[in-house]
Amino acid sequence: MGKPYRMIVQTGILESAADYLSELGRNRTTGLVCDDHTAALYADGLTKRLTAAGWHVRRCVIPAGEAHKTLQTTADLWAQFVEGGLDRSSLVAALGGGVVGDVSGFAAAAFLRGIDWVNLPTTLLAMVDASIGGKTGVDLPQGKNLVGAFHPPRMVLADPAALSTLPIGELRSGLAEVVKHGVIGDPALLEACAEGLDGLAGRWEWLVRRAAAVKVRVIEADPFEQGLREVLNFGHTIGHALEKASRYQIRHGEAVAIGMVVETRLAEKLGIARQGLSGQIKAILTRLGLPVEVPLGLDTEEIRAGLAVDKKRRAGQLRFSLPSGTGQAGDLQSVQAGVVIPIEEVLQEVCG
Ligand SMILES: NC(=O)c1ccc[n+]([C@@H]2O[C@H](COP(=O)([O-])OP(=O)(O)OC[C@H]3O[C@@H](n4cnc5c(N)ncnc54)[C@H](O)[C@@H]3O)[C@@H](O)[C@H]2O)c1
Ligand SMILES: O=C(O)C(=O)C[C@@H](O)[C@H](O)[C@H](O)COP(=O)(O)O
């Protein structure tokens, strides 16, 4: 296990990020990694405050979007780190969503054989999921997240105030992972999500804390995915294949939403899930405005190719993390990992 690190969820915390980061050492250089959008929205304020606190800030901007979660973007970042004079005492600070976090963390993991980084998540998805647990990495043309490293951040500061500028489609995408965490281990999250977006107004800090807490429980028990952590992949075996087959036109959370419904139908057919569970999950996702059906027009062979490279496979067999019911508070037993299903059966369910 890496060094323990703090995650703080607090509205307005980005305003005092410099104070928190200074706990990790002073007068250091930070490579502040943002994408086009977070650079325009949040980088100036943060740079000013970090500079006032004695940090030397080198801003490194990457293009926004999953299509840029690549080795090329990582190589561009490494070049910016060198030009910016980053050394082994420097700190990479990822200011953005899951894409910025995954690429920055991976760049930090390999730069000079590994330097510290912190995560300042600005999307709901990154606050409740991507910023936690140290999975970093990039996509290859062959599939999602195929290259990466476990490299936990030194600190995570999540500021729900940043959600005020987040486009609604991105907010919905993050809610899919909240629903996933609800199924894994917190019925209160599912009840809140069943109220729809209007019912969540004014409750974002509560929601982020509660959803993040489920992931924290899982990764504390199994940081390097030796077993239990695979439950966090519920919806992802199919979700990742759909993302790739859509050339990343489907957002990660949207693909996971569809993946959770289809994978729960498979669980019902296998007798793992009680009948009606897929309908219950589908109703909550629909209420949140998330897609629940595989879009027409995706190429079956592309989906097959995406499934075939899933990282949970063993000896050529696809393994799924499937729910039996919805989680009980304090219990992480509702999703069963390692369920083997033949690819033709899966494609039949996905493509009809
Ligand atoms: N490492 C992990 O454990 C983990 C977990 C879940 C997901 N992921 C990965 O995370 C990625 C998805 O993350 P995401 O949904 O945050 O996507 P993203 O990083 O692409 O962000 C979505 C969009 O929102 C913009 N944005 C970010 N913050 C904003 C703000 N506050 N206001 C306005 N716009 C803002 C971004 O520029 C981008 O256009 C996927 O690559 C997925 O594989 C990783
Ligand atoms: O942290 C995990 O473990 C997860 O599975 C969380 C997922 O939501 C996330 O999308 C993750 O990036 C998937 O990891 P992968 O190992 O399937 O690439």
Ligand SMILES: [Zn+2]
């Ligand atoms: Zn995910």
